[in-house]
Structures are given as structure tokens and as C-alpha cells.
Amino acid sequence: MRITKSELECVAVKPAQYPPMDLPEIAFVGRSNVGKSSLLNYLTGRKSLARVSGSPGKTRTINFYRINDSFRIVDLPGYGYAKVSREITKDWDKMMADFFDKRESLRRVVQLVDIRHEPTAQDVEMYDFLREYGLSGVICATKADKVSGNERQKSISAIKKKLKLTSDDIIIPVSAMKRTGGEELLAIIERELSDDSE
Numbered sequence: 001m002r003i004t005k006s007e008l009e010c011v012a013v014k015p016a017q018y019p020p021m022d023l024p025e026i027a028f029v030g031r032s033n034v035g036k037s038s039l040l041n042y043l044t045g046r047k048s049l050a051r052v053s054g055s056p057g058k059t060r061t062i063n064f065y066r067i068n069d070s071f072r073i074v075d076l077p078g079y080g081y082a083k084v085s086r087e088i089t090k091d092w093d094k095m096m097a098d099f100f101d102k103r104e105s106l107r108r109v110v111q112l113v114d115i116r117h118e119p120t121a122q123d124v125e126m127y128d129f130l131r132e133y134g135l136s137g138v139i140c141a142t143k144a145d146k147v148s149g150n151e152r153q154k155s156i157s158a159i160k161k162k163l164k165l166t167s168d169d170i171i172i173p174v175s176a177m178k179r180t181g182g183e184e185l186l187a188i189i190e191r192e193l194s195d196d197s198e
Contacts, residue, residue: 001187001189003043003067004068006045006049006065006073007065008049008063009064009065010063010064011062011064012062012064013061013095014095015098015099018062022105023071023105025064025105026071026073026193027076027109027110027135028040028074028109028110028111029109029110029111029130030079031078031079031120031122034114035143037075038177039140039182040075042174043182043185043186049065060077062099074106076096077095079122079126107192108137108189109133111123111140112142113139113142113163114143115143115146115152115155115156118158118162123162124162127163136169137168137169138170139163139165139170139171139172140171140172140174143177144173144180145178145180156173159171170188
């Protein structure tokens with residue numbers, strides 16, 4: 001798959017603001033500061049489609065991007081930033097529950113984890129949450145350029161163990177900086193969308 005057209009279609013904080021469920025959707029979720037905006041910009045070939053925030057935990061909206069006029073990428077707000085208040089965390093939980101409960105056009109969620117660190121308790125909780133909804137199966141290990149080849153394999157093994165990934169789950173090391181891993185991820189998204197259309 002090659003992304004030739006991408007645009008921000010909608011910014012929402014509640015279901016009433018979501019776009020119609022007329023296109024299949026692939027969502028991206030991860031801890032604050034995991035590199036999600038940089039990855040989305042890399043995948044779409046747009047330098048500033050998704051805003052890269054200098055303040056982790058600042059983005060509190062769900063952003064819908066229309067891609068090739070055939071599907072949407074949904075950028076979910078980051079989680080797990082220590083300085084975010086409990087009240088905002090509670091709002092995040094409700095926002096996510098509403099989204100996963102009501103969004104029938106959602107096909108898969110790609111969860112991002114930082115390859116340099118073992119997944120946190122929130123990462124594990126998020127992946128278990130996705131499992132419950134049948135949306136798990138694809139993990140992106142971001143910032144892969146920051147580790148050597150040997151360290152990369154050790155890190156991937158640690159991620160697999162911590163998240164209790166099965167042989168059916170996919171983990172892709174990606175680097176927005178070095179522009180690696182994107183083709184593999186887009187191929188998986190394309191396969192997911194084609195499976196849906198059959």
C-alpha cells in the first residue's frame with residue numbers, strides 16, 4: 001500500500017462528534033511520548049499531518065484522518081503520562097470505552113511501545129483491553145534506530161513476553177527517523193482492510 005492522499009477529517013472528544021461509520025478504520029494508540037505523531041507523519045509522507053507535541057499528555061482528542069479516500073487512520077490520545085491529573089485520566093478511560101464500544105467501523109488497533117523500554121503496566125493493561133474487544137494483534141516497537149541489532153532482538157523478546165503475545169500476534173520495529181518498518185506496517189493494514197472487504 002502507498003498513501004497518496006491524507007487529510008485531517010475530524011477532531012472529537014465524544015461520539016456525537018465522530019465522522020460517519022462509512023469507511024473502515026485503523027486506530028493507533030500508545031503511551032504519551034512514544035512517537036505516535038512522528039510515525040503517522042512518516043506513514044503518510046506528510047511532515048506535519050499529525051502534530052508532534054512538546055508536552056507529553058497534552059493531546060486529549062481523537063483525531064480522524066481520511067486516507068486515500070478509502071479508510072481512516074484514527075489517532076487516539078496518549079496514555080500513562082505521570083503529570084496528567086486523575087480527572088483527565090478518568091476522562092480518557094471514558095473516551096476510550098465510548099470509542100471501542102460504539103465504533104463498528106473500527107477494524108484493528110495498532111499499539112505502540114518504545115523499543116528501548118520494557119512495556120509498562122499501562123501498556124499491558126491497554127493490550128489486555130484491546131484483546132477483550134478483539135482488536136489486538138499488531139504492535140509497533142517505535143524508535144528502533146535507538147538500539148543496536150542485538151539489543152533489538154532482546155527488546156522484542158521482552159515485549160513479547162511482557163504483553164503475552166501469541167504466535168499470531170505481529171510485532172514490527174519501526175523508526176520514523178530512519179524511515180524503516182513503515183512498508184511492513186502498511187502491508188499489514190492493507191491486508192486487514194482487504195480481509196474486511198471480502
